Amino acid sequence: MRLLLGLARIVALGGMLALAGCVTAANNSLSQSDIAGMKLTGVAVSFAPDARIQWEDGLRAYADSKAVSLEQAATMADVPEVKAFVQGLLTPRIKAGVEQVLAARLAGTRPVRLDIRVKSLLFPSAIQRVVIGGHRGMIADANLVDARTGALIVAYPELNAALYTGQGIVGAAVQAAIDNNATQTPVDKVSVRYGEIYRNWLLKDGGA
Template sequence: MKLRICTTAMLAVAVLLAACSTLPKHTLTEADVAGLTLASVKVTFPSDAAVKWAEADALEKKEQETPRADLHRVERAGFRSYAEHRLAAALTTESHRLLPSLMQGTRPARLEITVRSLLIPTSSERTGQVMAATALTAVIAGPLAAGVAVSTTQGIFITCDVTLVDVPTGAVLAAVADVKASSAAAQFSGESVDSIAAAVIGKVKGWLAEKPSA
């Protein structure tokens, strides 16, 4: 039990550090970004994406104990399809809401978002993450860090790769991997999905607004 708590704590701290890290800089100038216009957003979920929806997993286990376990395979596919559709819609909406203030030009660009992982934890998992992160970060970095850990370990977690593509040529203008975010809301709902989508695109906006690397 102690080992499990320690492992959970270390994972929580890893999430905390990732949330506070700065994304690598791109090579576009401010004028380059300003000369673009967001023509479209493409959100994809690769077949090897780590999507975990605890409630769906629990229902799958329950259905496997019945003679009609095959029925739930279709139902579970529906769960994942719904989660992907709802998240893709939110990421698209937030992109068109937040990015046009940076991209005010005429050259069309496409934002491609590849969702690498999506974790929707159970209430017990969320409680364990919060308790472990609070205890460990309080020792390592003090009460303030512990408070930040709580705020970053309660909700849904997402990791994305983001690519900005020039539509006329198909050339990659800028790309960044492992954009991580978490929602403050605990359950998979309209509020939590919109929150996590806004967090992802907010990071993308900050990344594009950064001065290019030398």
């Protein structure tokens, strides 16, 4: 099992790099002095009205809260109450993951806030990955604004953060083993990856 997990992590890393390489970054016109003077005071997360969310754990949590089956909850996924419930669970996780990456790197004096507007957040189930495939990821607009005035400083529309996820019968089984041994949930991992890509773009580290 250790060998299987080790091989899976190598394959996953290669997949992550391939997926990240497909992203075309927005233009960042900020100077290094502009960036050095910024202090992150918070991350705000919202969802576009037509945001596409696929997250079985969120639907399961809703089903448990209402004492209904997961199948029943799935049929109501587009109902406003269900969408709000699921988004309410996702918001603090996305916020925490991005803040974890950015806070220490933006420690100047000018207060800024990162407004994230989620357009797509997909976590395909094991069954879906066996039958038709699919990777975990998030697409969201990232707008850095002045925390005092709300004025836009720089925008990165539709930043795409994707993580390779095991495909097929064997891949799904290996992915389940990795997930069971991980200290972070899939949502946490995608949120941190989003923060890393944004950080590298903003700071011009070139590591995304």
